[in-house]
Amino acid sequence: MTKIKTKSLQKRDSDLANSNRQLEILSSGVFENGELPTFKDKIAETKQFPLRPNKLEILQINLGYMCNQVCEHCHVDAGPDRKEIMTRETMQQCLEVIKKTGAHTLDLTGGAPEMNPEFRWFVEEASKAGIKDFIVRSNLTIIRANKKYYDLPDFFKKHNVHVVSSMPHWTRGKTDKQRGEGVFDMSIKALQELNERGYGMPDSGLRLDLVYNPSGAFLPGDQMAMEKDFKKALMEDFGIQFHNLFAITNLPISRFLDYLIASENYEDYMYALVEAYNPMAVKNVMCTNTISISWDGWLYDCDFNQMLNLKVASKVKHVSEYNEELLQDRNIIISQHCYGCTAGAGSSCQGVVA
Amino acid sequence: MAKTYYDPSDLRKFGKITEWNEELGNKFFDYYGKVFEEGALTAREKSLIALAVAHTEQCPYCIDAYTKDGLQRGVTKEEMMEAIHVGAAIKSGATLVHGVQMMNKVNKLDG
Ligand code: SF4
Ligand code: SF4
Numbered sequence: 342m343t344k345i346k347t348k349s350l351q352k353r354d355s356d357l358a359n360s361n362r363q364l365e366i367l368s369s370g371v372f373e374n375g376e377l378p379t380f381k382d383k384i385a386e387t388k389q390f391p392l393r394p395n396k397l398e399i400l401q402i403n404l405g406y407m408c409n410q411v412c413e414h415c416h417v418d419a420g421p422d423r424k425e426i427m428t429r430e431t432m433q434q435c436l437e438v439i440k441k442t443g444a445h446t447l448d449l450t451g452g453a454p455e456m457n458p459e460f461r462w463f464v465e466e467a468s469k470a471g472i473k474d475f476i477v478r479s480n481l482t483i484i485r486a487n488k489k490y491y492d493l494p495d496f497f498k499k500h501n502v503h504v505v506s507s508m509p510h511w512t513r514g515k516t517d518k519q520r521g522e523g524v525f526d527m528s529i530k531a532l533q534e535l536n537e538r539g540y541g542m543p544d545s546g547l548r549l550d551l552v553y554n555p556s557g558a559f560l561p562g563d564q565m566a567m568e569k570d571f572k573k574a575l576m577e578d579f580g581i582q583f584h585n586l587f588a589i590t591n592l593p594i595s596r597f598l599d600y601l602i603a604s605e606n607y608e609d610y611m612y613a614l615v616e617a618y619n620p621m622a623v624k625n626v627m628c629t630n631t632i633s634i635s636w637d638g639w640l641y642d643c644d645f646n647q648m649l650n651l652k653v654a655s656k657v658k659h660v661s662e663y664n665e666e667l668l669q670d671r672n673i674i675i676s677q678h679c680y681g682c683t684a685g686a687g688s689s690c691q692g693v694v695a
Numbered sequence: 696m697a698k699t700y701y702d703p704s705d706l707r708k709f710g711k712i713t714e715w716n717e718e719l720g721n722k723f724f725d726y727y728g729k730v731f732e733e734g735a736l737t738a739r740e741k742s743l744i745a746l747a748v749a750h751t752e753q754c755p756y757c758i759d760a761y762t763k764d765g766l767q768r769g770v771t772k773e774e775m776m777e778a779i780h781v782g783a784a785i786k787s788g789a790t791l792v793h794g795v796q797m798m799n800k801v802n803k804l805d806g
Contacts, residue, residue, distance in 0.1 A: 512771055555767070562767040566738065570769055612707060 347411050349420040350596060357599050358418065360650040366598065367677040371608055377615050380679045387620045392673040394642075397665060398630040399446040401644060401690070402435055403427070404454040404463070405636045409486045412520045414554070414597040416648055419452040426456075427636040432463045434638060434660045439470045442665060444632075446474040448690065450644065453483045455490060468500045476503045478552075478690075481531040482524055494531075494538045503548040504540060505587070505690075506532075509556050511574035519556040532581045541583040552692075554589045558606035560613060560684055561588035564693045587692030590614075592645050592681035614680035622687030625694035628673045634660055642673045644690070649678070706756045739768045746775060747782035 350358040357363055371377045384390045405426035408419035427435075439447060447467060454460055454477060468475060477497065484493045497504055508528060509519045516525040532549075535541060541549030551571065555561050568586035575581040591597045593610060601607040628642035632653075638660040641647040655671040657664050687694035713720030731741050742764045749757030765775055 510769065510771075515771065557766065559763050559766045562769060563738070567769055570739075616707075 347413065349406075349411065349418045349422050350599060351418060352420070352422045355599060357595070360648065363594055363598055364649060364651075364676060366602075366607075367593065371611060372677055377611060380675050380677050383615070383618060383680075384620075384623055384675075387623070389620070389623045392623070392626070392628065392675055394669050394671065394673065395624075395629045397442065397444050397632060397669060399448055399627075399632075399690075400439065400442055400444045401448040401450060401631055401633045403450050403633065403635050403644065403647065404452065404457040404460060406452045407456045408452040408480065409456065409483050410453070410480055410521055410524065412596075414519065414556075414591055414600055416592055416595045416597055416645060417452060418595045418648070423452065425636045427459070427638075429459045429462070431636070431638045431660065432459055432466075434663075435634060436463075436466055436470070438634075438660060438663045439467055439472065445472065446476065447472045448476040448478070448631075450478040450690075453480055455479065455483050455493060461496065464496075464500055464502065468502075474503055475501065476505050478505050478507075481506045481508070481528040482520075484531040484534065485527045494534045494540070497535075498538045498540070498547060501547070503550070504535060505550045505552060508532075508551045508553060508571070510553075511571050511578070515556050529579050529581065532575070532583070533579065536580075536582055541581075543582065549583045550585045550587060551583050552587045552589055552690075554591050558601055558604065558610050560590055560617060561688070564588040564686065585692070587690070588688070589690070589692065590681045590684050590688035592678045594645055594678050595648055611677070611680070614684045617684035618680060619683055619685060619687060619695055622683040622685075622695040625687060625689075626679070626682040627689035627691075627694075628682075631690075632668065640668065645678055645681075646674055649676070651676075701755050703755075703759065706759060709756070739770065742768055743770065743774065743778040747778040750779050751782040751786050 347353075368379075372379050381390055384392065403417075406417055406419045406423035407421065407426055408415075408417075408423070409421060411420040447470075449464070451457070457463070464475075464477070479493070479497075483490055485491075496502075506528075507520075509516045513525040516528065517523065532541070535549055538547065539545045540547045553561060553567055553571065561567065564586065567588050571586050572583070575583070593601055593607070593614075598607070601610050628646070631643055633641040633644045633647050635641065635647050639647075640653045640655070640658055640660065640663075641651065642653055651674045652658050653668065653671055654674055655668050657668045682688050682694075685693075710724070713724070731738060731745075736744075742761060745757065746761040746765055749761050762775065
């Protein structure tokens with residue numbers, strides 16, 4: 342069993358559970374006194390303000406904030422105590438969008454999306470729409486959390502779902518520190534089960550990718566080098582295989598922001614992000630090709646803006662009134678958290694962008 | 696004036712040394728950057744060597760920088776500590792091997 346380490350910010354009645362408070366922090370201090378440039382000023386240097394969408398490629402749908410884990414740095418502030426869950430009615434509205442969209446990728450996320458009681462129904466219906474790449478972000482431990490989830494690997498295989506899973510490190514110590522005691526062993530077991538079904542095998546069409554994000558107040562290293570190290574260690578120690586590793590930068594929001602402030606790393610981290618700013622990454626940041634839909638059907642530029650409650654700056658704000666053409670004609674809402682997407686080789690849900 | 700010799704935020708200003716001698720400063724940073732590129736040794740191996748040397752040099756800036764660099768590369772704390780022991784072993788070995796010089800001198804003067 343995994344041991345839950347903490348509670349969501351919401352449950353803790355933390356100041357930071359309020360997204361306005363987070364936005365206030367991100368706009369004050371070193372950004373207010375001019376020590377560091379705001380993200381807006383920075384992208385204006387290369388004439389990239391206002392940030393605008395390019396072609397829509399990815400629909401990311403958040404099925405709810407409930408999760409079996411409470412990872413220390415979760416940007417969703419997810420956990421077992423979160424009750425926000427997408428209803429079948431909202432899912433039906435999403436299905437209408439999926440049938441019509443020009444996006445080639447559907448990306449289901451959470452929380453643990455599998456904990457939504459309508460998850461399987463939704464996957465079955467959505468897969469009928471013939472989307473090219475159908476991703477489920479699975480935290481791995483959910484597969485071993487309860488008997489009712491044991492068949493998930495078979496279910497994923499049946500619907501040719503592309504599984505993308507978090508793995509903070511190839512060692513037990515570093516993984517459990519970030520995600521909770523016992524998470525490493527359960528994740529390894531889940532990966533082995535996915536491998537047994539053909540997931541992650543070199544020539545297999547059943548795609549299994551891992552997501553790495555740093556366990557503390559530092560940026561991710563080179564994605565290719567990390568992938569090599571992960572592959573070597575997981576193969577040697579457990580015989581596990583997977584396709585690609587996405588190295589993702591932690592954005593200074595939600596529980597990660599709380600951690601940065603509590604550990605007195607906030608300023609240094611923002612300095613590190615700004616120093617690593619790469620103007621080449623800006624044109625491919627996630628919001629330029631993604632629409633994020635929340636559990637209650639609101640539309641956002643990205644998952645991070647969803648967590649900051651920054652709804653799209655468009656006449657169309659809800660999935661019930663979805664209109665792709667209108668929606669694509671908008672300015673993307675930015676703040677200093679966006680520096681997390683443009684550091685080094687850049688960062689998105691699909692890893693580096695530059 | 697600062698009340699301490701070392702200020703962590705000075706590390707961020709390292710690049711400013713070029714302001715007072717651009718040519719030499721730039722040459723140094725070019726060289727530095729090149730040294731740490733992937734070569735016959737991996738960038739990860741170089742990072743661990745740098746961490747060990749940072750300790751034998753007892754440079755707090757380098758210790759900060761290469762601890763963070765190691766974390767970014769997925770280096771574990773066990774690997775970091777072992778690297779430091781290598782540095783420490785060479786440091787103490789280098790001290791102790793000079794004991795032979797002392798012994799030689801004693802034998803010559805008072806043997
Ligand atoms: S598994 Fe993912 S969604 Fe769940 S708490 Fe961890 S980071 Fe958050
Ligand atoms: S945080 Fe969202 S809005 Fe900001 S750059 Fe990243 S993807 Fe775009």
